[in-house]
Amino acid sequence: MLTPAVRLWCTGASNRHYLRAAFCRGEGRRIGDYPEVPAAFFELAHQYLIWAPEIILTVPVLSDIFRAAAVVILHQEGQSTRCALEFVTNFIVPDEALVKSSHSAWKRNWSLIEQCVYENGQTIVSALLIAACDILPPQLHRAVAKAMSVLCSSFPSHAGQWVASIFRHPEFPAIQSGALRPIDQGRFLELVTRQPALPIARFQDMMVEFISVMRKRSNGDVLLAYR
Numbered sequence: 001m002l003t004p005a006v007r008l009w010c011t012g013a014s015n016r017h018y019l020r021a022a023f024c025r026g027e028g029r030r031i032g033d034y035p036e037v038p039a040a041f042f043e044l045a046h047q048y049l050i051w052a053p054e055i056i057l058t059v060p061v062l063s064d065i066f067r068a069a070a071v072v073i074l075h076q077e078g079q080s081t082r083c084a085l086e087f088v089t090n091f092i093v094p095d096e097a098l099v100k101s102s103h104s105a106w107k108r109n110w111s112l113i114e115q116c117v118y119e120n121g122q123t124i125v126s127a128l129l130i131a132a133c134d135i136l137p138p139q140l141h142r143a144v145a146k147a148m149s150v151l152c153s154s155f156p157s158h159a160g161q162w163v164a165s166i167f168r169h170p171e172f173p174a175i176q177s178g179a180l181r182p183i184d185q186g187r188f189l190e191l192v193t194r195q196p197a198l199p200i201a202r203f204q205d206m207m208v209e210f211i212s213v214m215r216k217r218s219n220g221d222v223l224l225a226y227r
Contacts, residue, residue, distance in 0.1 A: 070120070073085065124147075145207035
């Protein structure tokens with residue numbers, strides 16, 4: 001029911017002011033306080049990306065929504081996290097359905113998207129890697145890999161800095177547990193920042209392997225296959 005409802009409301013120009021205002025009010029209510037709210041919130045945000053991208057891409061609390069996604073990724077599981085991951089991924093690189101709907105919206109608002117990612121990229125990448133070390137169930141590993149792939153392909157130099165910053169923290173779970181050796185950290189950074197970049201599908205496969213390394217289920221030497 002959510003998709004047709006959002007589609008109907010977003011086709012009316014007079015409704016967009018109310019939708020934008022509702023999003024601003026909703027974000028301020030600490031969406032992580034109730035387990036059922038984050039999934040609905042980010043599913044709604046995803047539908048806005050499809051049917052009315054200008055509402056999301058120009059909303060005054062865009063950075064707050066992006067940071068809220070990081071909180072959900074770190075502290076929620078299941079459907080809530082899946083919806084937050086899909087929002088982050090499609091916010092940066094819209095999937096085919098979004099492009100068909102309104103490809104020009106991203107071109108018009110790319111400077112806002114860049115600013116949001118520059119301001120919050122470290123927070124998002126930290127959340128992705130920390131969650132991947134421990135709390136995320138295996139069925140979400142591919143979704144994390146997809147989110148990391150769009151961040152690294154769209155912002156390669158910044159992504160390298162964000163990852164390197166995480167590796168410098170001795171409390172990062174995969175370092176604290178001894179799962180990531182210094183040589184593994186270097187290999188991953190090399191793959192994240194390499195030019196030309198790995199093809200998207202191959203990067204995602206590499207990321208899934210890296211998650212296994214961080215969880216001590218694989219040896220870091222598996223990364224050599226992607227060099």
